[in-house]
Amino acid sequence: MKKLITLSVMLIGFLAFSQNKNAKQTIEVDGVCMMCKERIEKAAIRTKGVKSAIWNVKTHELKLIFDERKTNVETISKNLAAVGHDTKAIKATDEAYNSVNPCCKYRDEDVVKAHN
DSSP states (O other): OHHHHHHHHHHHHHHHHSSOTTEEEEEEBOOOSHHHHHHHHHHHHTSTTEEEEEEOTTTOEEEEEEOTTTOOHHHHHHHHHHTTOOBSSOOOOHHHHHTSOGGGOTTOHHHHHHHO
């Protein structure tokens, strides 16, 4: 019985320390302009546990630093979709997408061409 309790305590301790306070992750987020950049970064940074969020307009990569004990990539992706931006994991609803500025309509080929 003592061994079982000791093993349980060790396992719980290991799991508690296995989550990273400064996890780094890069995800792809659709957008086309500096207004998109501001909206994407703001939505990510407002997610509890996100410490840094920098989106590149050309590569569509969002570089994140976040506390895995407080959030995860799925939660961050949901918050990005809620403000109208698709990620590989989660697509924004039509309602959220339609709420973005007309120049930010990244699903429209003419808008994308205009930003190139």
